[in-house]
Amino acid sequence: MTDLVNSVNPGSDTSPLEGRPARWRSNGSLLLGLSILAIVVAMAIFAPLLAPYDPYAQSLPNRFTPPVWLPGGGWDHILGTDQLGRDYLSRIIYGSRISLSIGIGTALVSGLIGSTLGICAGYFGGRIDSVIMFVVTARLALPVVLVALAIVAIFGSSFTVVLLTLGGLLWERFALVTRAATIQLRGADFVTAAEIQGATVPQVMLHQLIPNLANAIVVVATLEMAQAMILEAALSFLGLGVPAPMPSWGLMIAEGKAQILFEPWLITIPGAFLFALVLATNLLGDGLRDVLAPESRN
Amino acid sequence: MLGYVLRRFAIACLLMLFVSFVAYILLFAAGDPAVTIAGAEAKSDDIARVRELYGFDRPILIQYIDWLWGVLGGDLGTSLYFKRPVAGLLLERFAITAKLGALALTLALLVAIPLGVIAGRKPNTLIDRFALLLAVVGQAMPSFWFALLLMILFSVTFPILPASGLTSWRSYIMPVIVLGYFSTPAIMRLTRSGMISALEADYIRTARAMGLPERKVLFDYALRNAALPIVSLASAEFGFMLAGSIIVENVFAIHGAGSLAWESIARADLPTVQALVLCFSLFYVVFTMLADILNALLDPRMRAR
Amino acid sequence: MLLNVKGLSINLATQRGTLSAVQDVSFHVDKGETLCIVGESGCGKSITALSLLRLLPASARLTAETISFNDLDLLTLPEADIRPLRGNRLSMIFQDPMSALNPLHTVGRQLTDVLLAHQHVTRAKAAERACELLLKVGIPNPEERLQQYPHELSGGLRQRIVIAMALMCEPELIIADEPTTALDVTIQADLLRLLKELQQALGMGMIFITHDLGLVSRIADRIVVMYAGEVVEAGPASAIFEHPAHPYTRALLGAVPDPSHPRMEPLESIPGTVPSLLSRDKTCHFRGRCPMAQDICNNRISLQTVGADHQARCIRVGAEDSQ
Numbered sequence: 001m002t003d004l005v006n007s008v009n010p011g012s013d014t015s016p017l018e019g020r021p022a023r024w025r026s027n028g029s030l031l032l033g034l035s036i037l038a039i040v041v042a043m044a045i046f047a048p049l050l051a052p053y054d055p056y057a058q059s060l061p062n063r064f065t066p067p068v069w070l071p072g073g074g075w076d077h078i079l080g081t082d083q084l085g086r087d088y089l090s091r092i093i094y095g096s097r098i099s100l101s102i103g104i105g106t107a108l109v110s111g112l113i114g115s116t117l118g119i120c121a122g123y124f125g126g127r128i129d130s131v132i133m134f135v136v137t138a139r140l141a142l143p144v145v146l147v148a149l150a151i152v153a154i155f156g157s158s159f160t161v162v163l164l165t166l167g168g169l170l171w172e173r174f175a176l177v178t179r180a181a182t183i184q185l186r187g188a189d190f191v192t193a194a195e196i197q198g199a200t201v202p203q204v205m206l207h208q209l210i211p212n213l214a215n216a217i218v219v220v221a222t223l224e225m226a227q228a229m230i231l232e233a234a235l236s237f238l239g240l241g242v243p244a245p246m247p248s249w250g251l252m253i254a255e256g257k258a259q260i261l262f263e264p265w266l267i268t269i270p271g272a273f274l275f276a277l278v279l280a281t282n283l284l285g286d287g288l289r290d291v292l293a294p295e296s297r298n
Numbered sequence: 299m300l301g302y303v304l305r306r307f308a309i310a311c312l313l314m315l316f317v318s319f320v321a322y323i324l325l326f327a328a329g330d331p332a333v334t335i336a337g338a339e340a341k342s343d344d345i346a347r348v349r350e351l352y353g354f355d356r357p358i359l360i361q362y363i364d365w366l367w368g369v370l371g372g373d374l375g376t377s378l379y380f381k382r383p384v385a386g387l388l389l390e391r392f393a394i395t396a397k398l399g400a401l402a403l404t405l406a407l408l409v410a411i412p413l414g415v416i417a418g419r420k421p422n423t424l425i426d427r428f429a430l431l432l433a434v435v436g437q438a439m440p441s442f443w444f445a446l447l448l449m450i451l452f453s454v455t456f457p458i459l460p461a462s463g464l465t466s467w468r469s470y471i472m473p474v475i476v477l478g479y480f481s482t483p484a485i486m487r488l489t490r491s492g493m494i495s496a497l498e499a500d501y502i503r504t505a506r507a508m509g510l511p512e513r514k515v516l517f518d519y520a521l522r523n524a525a526l527p528i529v530s531l532a533s534a535e536f537g538f539m540l541a542g543s544i545i546v547e548n549v550f551a552i553h554g555a556g557s558l559a560w561e562s563i564a565r566a567d568l569p570t571v572q573a574l575v576l577c578f579s580l581f582y583v584v585f586t587m588l589a590d591i592l593n594a595l596l597d598p599r600m601r602a603r
Numbered sequence: 604m605l606l607n608v609k610g611l612s613i614n615l616a617t618q619r620g621t622l623s624a625v626q627d628v629s630f631h632v633d634k635g636e637t638l639c640i641v642g643e644s645g646c647g648k649s650i651t652a653l654s655l656l657r658l659l660p661a662s663a664r665l666t667a668e669t670i671s672f673n674d675l676d677l678l679t680l681p682e683a684d685i686r687p688l689r690g691n692r693l694s695m696i697f698q699d700p701m702s703a704l705n706p707l708h709t710v711g712r713q714l715t716d717v718l719l720a721h722q723h724v725t726r727a728k729a730a731e732r733a734c735e736l737l738l739k740v741g742i743p744n745p746e747e748r749l750q751q752y753p754h755e756l757s758g759g760l761r762q763r764i765v766i767a768m769a770l771m772c773e774p775e776l777i778i779a780d781e782p783t784t785a786l787d788v789t790i791q792a793d794l795l796r797l798l799k800e801l802q803q804a805l806g807m808g809m810i811f812i813t814h815d816l817g818l819v820s821r822i823a824d825r826i827v828v829m830y831a832g833e834v835v836e837a838g839p840a841s842a843i844f845e846h847p848a849h850p851y852t853r854a855l856l857g858a859v860p861d862p863s864h865p866r867m868e869p870l871e872s873i874p875g876t877v878p879s880l881l882s883r884d885k886t887c888h889f890r891g892r893c894p895m896a897q898d899i900c901n902n903r904i905s906l907q908t909v910g911a912d913h914q915a916r917c918i919r920v921g922a923e924d925s926q
Contacts, residue, residue, distance in 0.1 A: 143541030143578035271443035279438035500702035510692030
């Protein structure tokens with residue numbers, strides 16, 4: 001009887017827009033996240049068509065033009081201009097490319113590293129598992145921002161370096177989730193069946209394990225993507241991320257910081273976009289988790 | 299119990315060894331350290347002399363062991379920039395950062411745990427949605443932007459709080475809030491889900507069936523059980539928070555260990571950077587170890603081991 | 604009457620609509636009497652018991668004509684007035700002793716907490732009482748046991764402690780929801796005897812919920828048979844065992860292996876399965892598995908009188924059948 005009663009009760013961790021585990025269409029956070037993300041992706045893809053100006057074109061006589069809703073602003077520069085007279089709207093639009101590509105790229109790299117580690121740890125167990133978990137714990141102990149800054153400082157500030165650095169550092173959640181899921185799947189009948197039939201280890205991993213892990217991996221990927229976007233912005237904010245004059249939103253905030261007294265929009269606008277994008281990605285991840293892999297909730 | 303503590307301590311030591319090795323390798327990844335110290339325009343003779351002086355001509359492993367030996371004795375090298383022992387420098391700076399971190403963690407716990415308990419007690423109600431919204435926003439908010447927003451609000455628009463430095467108690471407010479908000483979402487979510495699971499447990503049903511007052515059921519029974527993972531998470535979050543202080547100290551111009559980290563990287567002050575990586579990691583390792591031991595003490599099922 | 608329940612219905616609000624878990628259930632228990640509620644998993648017996656203490660989940664809707672305990676109306680009493688009754692005048696023990704106790708508190712703490720929740724005594728006095736009770740439930744060295752944690756004890760011991768907890772305040776009625784199901788057969792007999800002794804010593808009413816007819820035969824004064832959320836037969840134990848009227852009851856009795864009469868035929872089982880919660884309609888729920896089903900069984904059947912205080916929900920009551 002307790003099963004009956006429990007099956008009717010709400011589950012554990014969910015997102016604020018969701019009451020019960022639901023299907024695609026009624027999952028509020030999934031839809032909201034997806035729509036905002038879709039808008040930003042469209043913005044990134046169609047940047048050359050959408051941006052009114054060249055994001056790198058300077059125009060010193062036009063510096064610090066306020067956005068259209070403030071006195072002194074006008075429709076020719078809807079979001080105003082920065083300290084070098086560059087159109088903010090165009091920079092924001094092109095900036096979305098940086099955030100998105102770093103986010104996706106990092107998720108791919110860290111996903112590859114983390115999932116490989118996690119699946120091996122879960123599948124082989126024993127010594128290998130202990131070693132991998134030790135490495136994961138060591139990675140958790142390392143101050144990520146500090147190490148990332150140091151690596152970028154050493155190898156030079158560039159898009160590729162930032163991508164690889166973040167990808168090489170942000171894999172721990174992939175490892176933990178895939179490990180836990182693999183341990184569960186390890187004893188499943190279909191895995192044993194494949195092994196008995198003589199499938200090699202890589203074959204088992206590829207054909208039996210990974211398809212069943214895909215859901216959990218996708219959920220972690222969205223969440224790590226959000227993490228990566230924040231971190232890239234933070235690194236760029238500190239001056240050791242994507243190099244100027246690239247329109248990274250974090251860099252724009254840093255450049256705007258000096259004008260905090262009189263031109264605060266230089267800070268608030270890129271931050272608002274970054275916040276919206278990260279929020280959307282997180283909501284998407286939470287929503288996907290509710291739909292695809294509800295058992296992996298806390 | 300003692301066995302567990304010893305084992306945990308041994309793992310902590312191994313971890314630090316591993317991390318220290320990683321930190322040391324940084325020195326060599328940066329290129330020839332002798333060149334860095336001597337300067338880019340130095341002549342090859344000078345570079346050779348620097349190399350000999352600092353012992354960079356020895357095998358890497360020997361250098362590492364030498365350095366490690368020094369670290370264990372309290373010698374963390376000499377700052378290339380400040381020209382003084384790193385150890386003393388770190389002590390000063392970490393005192394500030396640790397204080398900020400402790401205040402921030404306290405704030406985070408004071409907000410997150412009650413919110414999590416209430417949300418867990420009444421899932422899917424308005425207060426629960428509010429709590430989850432707070433968590434989701436907190437996890438999406440870049441800390442440097444949040445810091446700057448607070449600054450715009452409370453130092454520029456309504457100038458009531460100082461924007462930089464640590465001059466009075468007021469200057470602590472914004473940095474502590476930003477740093478605290480860093481960890482609040484995770485702790486709140488864990489408390490909430492912990493409470494929900496705990497409240498679904500059979501022993502809670504027993505307690506209620508025996509007529510225990512709801513307050514007792516909530517705190518003595520449910521929260522007590524949910525608390526164990528929260529202790530672990532809080533300790534890990536403290537470690538992450540300290541590492542995140544790099545950003546907050548930069549924005550608020552606070553001279554703690556975080557800003558030292560950034561400055562030292564910018565100045566290529568390698569010994570300081572190495573020592574900082576080591577120390578931040580040490581905080582994480584020590585605190586998570588203490589949390590694990592505390593859990594073992596609190597959980598009678600662990601004490602028997 | 605100690606407890607009188609009439610027309611109890613429980614509906615569960617779920618994503619898939621409102622499910623009827625329990626329909627129109629009535630029974631009563633007298634002081635010193637043991638009522639056994641019998642039925643298979645999913646028949647609603649446990650949720651009925653939970654509803655008496657008002658421990659249902661938020662999604663459940665309880666309606667009834669009466670639920671009276673002595674002269675208290677359990678149906679309308681506000682939560683603040685029900686809580687003092689639980690564990691005090693009305694106690695319940697559950698099926699799984701392994702998870703029924705809080706792993707982080709000592710046994711003594713959990714026992715004294717119950718007494719302290721209802722009476723103003725010192726913790727020391729409560730501990731004394733706890734020792735008394737541990738002895739009563741057959742646990743020697745009670746002072747030592749008080750300091751122990753649940754994980755240090757066996758399932759049988761834990762269940763005795765749960766029983767002790769339930770009796771701390773000398774309740775008038777105890778509800779036991781399959782208390783021995785999760786335990787060894789050898790321990791079952793001990794615990795059963797213990798419960799019966801305690802009941803007689805304290806003059807309690809007892810509602811004993813089980814699916815095991817063997818147990819029922821040993822302790823029941825009266826029996827209520829439930830199927831798919833309804834009462835299908837109710838009456839004194841002797842009447843039901845000697846003259847089972849409902850086809851389900853008969854099938855249950857026929858399905859019990861009887862070691863004293865070795866049979867040559869295969870063990871009887873009831874073909875078919877219990878209708879799921881979703882598909883419970885206004886017909887006799889048993890008709891899909893009943894050997895005597897007729898067209899008229901497609902209607903709602905009310906309880907028919909079989910004998911003195913003996914009723915069954917079957918219109919074929921009294922009819923001869925192939926058995």
